[in-house]
Amino acid sequence: MKLRDYIVIGYILSFLITITAVFWASNQMLIEKKDTYFIVAITIVGGLIGATISLILFKGVFKSLNILKEKTINIGERKFDVKNEIISPVEFRDLSIAFDDMAKHLKESFLSLEESEKEKSLMIAQLSHDIKTPITSIQSTAEGILDGVIEKDEYKYYLETIRRQTTRLNKLVEELNYLTLSVKETNSADKKETIFLDKLLIDCMSEFKLRAEKEKRDIFIKVVPENAKIESNYNKIQRIIVNLLGNAFKYSPSGTKIEIVAEIKDNKLYISIIDEGCGIKKEEIDNIFKRLYRVEASRNMKTGGYGLGLAIAKQLAVQLNGDILVESEYGKGSKFTLKIDC
Structure with a gap:
């Protein structure tokens, strides 16, 4: 009844x-x-x-x-349309509000899941492309050697091709593995140590010393104040800066300058990487931190990499209770800034 x-x-x-x-x-x-x-x-x-x-x-x-x-x-x-149509009794009105809140959260959860599924499908498609290209190159080169199409005096050249393609695959696997581990460690406690910013930036820049000399670039490093230091996780900050520097080198032509500016202001650390490269269109700035996203529609491996560097940097910044800010003007250059609490 x-x-x-x-x-x-x-x-x-x-x-x-x-x-x-x-x-x-x-x-x-x-x-x-x-x-x-x-x-x-x-x-x-x-x-x-x-x-x-x-x-x-x-x-x-x-x-x-x-x-x-x-x-x-x-x-x-x-x-999940939220409509609180109940006025009385008060208990039912409160129950209706609770239902609406639950519906709102469920709607957000389902939208997030749908977005996640779309991102997963896109990742699989992009990974298939990234993996298939070097494998196809390795396979065709090996078949050419085995079938005798490639002469013995050309072996060294084609073996170099195989080594280059396997290096690409290894790098992709390493970055995917690092990104996976980074996500798992989101809630783990960070090992903090005293970091002198001038030494940190010099260490990061040392990885690009030969490239900077080869490309005849002027590198400017500035720390404010000069003896600034913080307590944080050295390895994570270094990884972020190296990834941002790698992007600056990729997306700016040889001969242009790169600036690295570290500043402590209002109990916050700001480390900016400024280049004079191609810049980023406004409509693409929100997407550049997505895994495997690349600005170039052609997915040019010479500059595009695998689309994981910025995703890793962003994840590490979040783990440090910070963020990465982007300022860019298409055709003129970009400024990426790591911001964390001191």
Whole structure:
């Protein structure tokens, strides 16, 4: 039975019991018959009026219950439109608000899952492309050697090709592995140590020393204040800076300068990498930190890498309770800034 039926049956039973009790009491008091009937009649009329008023008041409760039922059905059908239509009673209104909050969070969760699935599909497609290209090159070179198409005096050249392609595959696997480990360690405690910023930047830049000389670049390093130091995780910050520097070298032509500026201001550390490269279009800035995303539609391996460097840098910055800020003007250069609390 429905709640309405239980309430109606309850009223009828209590009504009959009341009339019976009044009639019995009237007889016990030796009241005349007409007076007894009058008292019973008044009781019946009063009971009917009371029952009518109660049902009218319960109408709002039944309506609220139907709304809650519809909300539950809608959530089951993944319809998460937030509409708080219940005004009273207060308990049902609060329950309706709780339902709406739950629906909102469920909607966000499902959207996040859908986005995650799309990203996963895109990652698989891109990884297939990145893996297939060097494997195809290795396979065709090996077949050429085995079939005798490639002469012995050309072996060294083609073996170098195989080594170069296997190096590309190893690098891709290493970066994917590092990114996976980085995600797993998001909630782990960071090992902190004293970091002198000038030494940190010099160490990071040393990895690009030969490349900078070969490309005849001017490198400017500035630390404010000069003896600045912080307590943080050295390896993570170094990895972030190296990744950002690697991008600066990739996306700026030989002969252009690269600036590295570290500054402590308002209890925050800012390390900026500034280049004079191709820059990034505004509509692409929100995507550059996605795994395997590349700005070039052609996915040019000479500059594009694997699209993991910035994703790793962003993840590490988040682990340090920081962020990476981007300022870029297409065709003129970019400025990537690591910001963390000191």
